[in-house]
Amino acid sequence: MDASVVVVGAGPAGLMLAGELRLAGIDVVVLEKLARSTGESRGIGFTPRTMEVFDQRGLLSRFGDIEKSGQGHFGGIPLDFEVLGGGELAARSVPQSVTESVLEAWARELGADIRRGHEFAGLTDHGDRVDVRVRDSGHEHTLSAAYLVGCDGGRSGVRKAGGFDFPGTAATTELFLADVRGVDLEPRMVADRVTDGMVMVGRLGDGVHRIIVSERGAPPQRRTGPPAFAEVADVWKRLTGIDISHAEPVWVSAFGDASRQVTEYRRGRVLLSGDSAHIHLPAGGQGMNTSVQDSVNLGWKLAAVLRSTAPPALLDTYHSERHEVGRRLLANTRAQSLLLLGSEDVQPLRDMLAELALHEEVSRTLAAKAAGLDIRYDVGKGVNPLLGRRMPTWELLRDGTPTTSAELLRAGRGVLLDLAGNQHLRRRAVGWTDRVDVVTATRRSEAGDGPAGRAHAVLIRPDGHVAWIAPGSHHDLPMALERWFGPAR
Known part of the structure; x- marks a missing residue:
């Protein structure tokens, strides 16, 4: 093998994935056909959800003074993210070129091998490896890798060479x-x-x-x-x-305004992330943000499979979780396209939706879609509303030192947060401490009402989503640990 993973494309999706893999110690080669960044920025800023993702990896400070805003829109209908009740803000002043620069510097610091001026030319999936043909200065050579990930945009060469179906609707305007x-x-x-x-x-x-x-x-x-x-x-x-x-x-x-999504995010040892897997009208700037989150979902799973701590079936959850997110993304951007670009015949619908958006529950639903905060994965049955959702940023005291739940995820590992000093809980997790950090801490602020606030233990996946919580989960801790982190050592 020339590399464990070859990533095609040095945009936000490819660079985020490279950083995630390097956090887990996986060697990765990134191929980018452009010799240097163009400096062009189709996207400006990022959503509250991507703010959280960058915060959990300690990247926000690298962007300098970020102009933040709680304002957004859904198909031209103004929205206030404060209706979500969590102080969610979006970044409004960060060009995509800056985001790519920050992510590239981070990935290189972690040891990613980023090769500019190297163009993807084809692939052969042998079942136990993937051979990737690369064109460099007019000459062609082959790299062998355990997995290939296409992050090469809406006109993805990896998607075409890999034979992925890409159904949807063609552009109309x-x-x-x-x-x-x-x-x-x-x-x-x-x-x-x-x-x-x-x-x-x-x-x-x-x-x-x-x-x-x-x-x-x-x-x-x-x-x-x-x-x-x-x-x-x-x-x-x-x-x-x-x-x-x-x-x-x-x-x-x-x-x-074309709208398409692949039918599968993985075919054998070839996977897709970002615009390679889905294209749509860039309403509300959701495309880059979804792409970054695709890669954060994929990175730790691919690393676990390559380290043989988890079975290859873990990669199936990448498709099941992110394909549904992509499907919902296409549905909401097509609705916004109709509102934004439709004829006067659509005006009665616009007027009615604008009136409905004055109601808090409707406004909250639309704001959550526009902000990327409506995602909940199927991690097992339970009654706690945090199950499957992103872990909110809780202020904590760990050995008397202030920290946050986001800071606990900086290393890209799983976290078992013990909020009750439960020795029995910690003993049950001993077989997974090579993959999961067991942290005893207390809340610095009031927990609030409801089952989420009363939690005394939370298992957090490396991507920040809650995989198990007590009380609230209907399955026990070892079952959740084995499902997401593989068998105990």
């Missing part, structure tokens, strides 16, 4: 995105539906504005490169009456 200088526009951070289309404006700093514009009825074009800025300026003037043709374009792009 085209949208333009442009970052421009030399023009002063009023922000329109929530999509503004105008007479014949939709426009958005955001300020990115350094005098740069991002504009997104869609003219109703504009069919998708077969393009071999980005559109000319003059084309974007013409559409902008037709829809807003404002002439921006004198502006300096920094970056121009076009995209559509």
